[in-house]
Amino acid sequence: MLTTPTLIAVIGPVEVPLLAAWVRHYRWLGVERFLIAFHFPEHVPDRQRHALQAACRELGIIPTGTSTGPWHEHTNSQLRDSLRHTAGPGWHLLADADEFQQYPAPLTEMIAQAEKSGHRVIGGLMLDRVAASGRLTGWRPEGGLDLAYPFGGHLTHRLLHGDPRKIVLARQDVSVASGNHRAHGHRPDADRICAVHHFKWRSGVLDDLRRRVRHFSSGTWQEQTPAVRDEATRLLDHVGRHGGVINISDPRFAFRRVSLDRMPFSWPAEARSIFTTWRPYAHTGQD
Template identity: 25%
Template sequence: MKKQILRLCSVFSPDLELFPFFIDHYKKIGVDSFHIILHLPENMLHLIDEKLLVFREQGITPEKIYTGNWSGGITTSLINETINKYSDDWFIVADSDEFQIYPNDIKKIINSKNDNVDYISGCLLDRFTQDGDLPLINYDKSIWEQFPMCGFFAFPIADSWPYKITACKGHITLSEGSHAVIAEDHLITNEIICQVHHFKWTGSYINRTQKKLKQESNGEWEDDFYPFYGDELRRALDYLNKNNNKFNINSELFRVEYSPAPKYECYSKWNEIARLLESWDKQDREKFRDTLLQISM
């Protein structure tokens, strides 16, 4: 039997604060080949040597350097273009702040799939510090220990779609943000098995988000970006502004638990959230949110 090569495709912005942790995590779960695209806008090309040094320190060569304006659509096009070169190989597809955890060895999972199954689905989970603040990254400490709390914030507050395609065959076409598979001009989903731990809430979050919203208002985003993305960013910022730039990790709505290790079984509310999302009527976001609220009462 031909050895199954597990590849990974991602697009990184010039902000590489999680890059060392990201590469280390995915090497540990079995990724054989990294196809990472560096997005470095033309006005930041003077930083290219500095950014490439970060890649070299992790033994990675960029698949490509993209210098145009950002949009979610362009990012997804770059990913689809890359994975389509290896149509029969499996790819993990992850944003730069997404650390996936599977119930078993990922290679055993993909090898067990029959010929009719060519992608795996997951759900975003948010990582927090123990007191809910937004810390600077400490490179001498495990990222899991720095953000030992696991919960579910982005959808209930920011209305961000939590469903993700986490791994797929290279012939698959992903929708914007890798939130679904496109087949015959419609979106399809399947059973959710992968936990996507989202290390978004770091000390640079507010500055990064304000910069993105400024780019939106200046018309610097490409025309094909997801039209509600700016609204999602504003909702998250509004929440933080009202709460002194901290998360209330004691809120039942966020379903936060202490989960300091990258182990699938650590977060006890996982099955509850995943099964709810699978059963959700995708035409009605309020149904899923209301169900969460009822459980929290």
């Protein structure tokens, strides 16, 4: 008898309404067990930490752990792997708090199909969500995320040169790389790729990116490669050139109206094409 996967997440200082919407979304997908760890860098006020922890408990989830301190590049992976060890056997669903996964079939069906075909991981592809104006705005919980950020496109790899691929589900014994981007020795089925609606581009993210660049550059936060810092710098440079907004009219990004209620019609072919052809960015001196 198949059981639903355990959701594994390391969560930072997000808005309480985002956490609530995220939990509702995954419960709607059928997730019953959440293993969450909070990590808060030093700049986060006590009241924000306490509000998130209280909100988590009100949602019926007892955080597995809470830590504070620098957000080194390895911090997330270490906390995630500890949660996975606690979760034990079965399938693990891996999601950041700004990632809302959308599947072409129910979770139990996705897992059954993967096991039947011998796959030990299921893949996803990031679909970056932005406001219709391109501004990095806040949102009203009563309106919902689809109303506030109606456009979806390919910002992560086509502007930031980041890896848009995700391992969204993995069996307990499969090791997953930093950022959940890869699982060494395991290839997802490229014909059944989940859409990872990525609600990162909200109010406050520019301050977060500037802090990330500053702390990684100074060594306050330890990095494994300069990739994360470089991606943040590219986004900051882009909005600096475009009056503080993301240029949603740039055809490279393929922004269009999307919804959490239904997958984009073209998604299977679109996702397969990107998932199978993406390669790490080779800097040529031109962006």
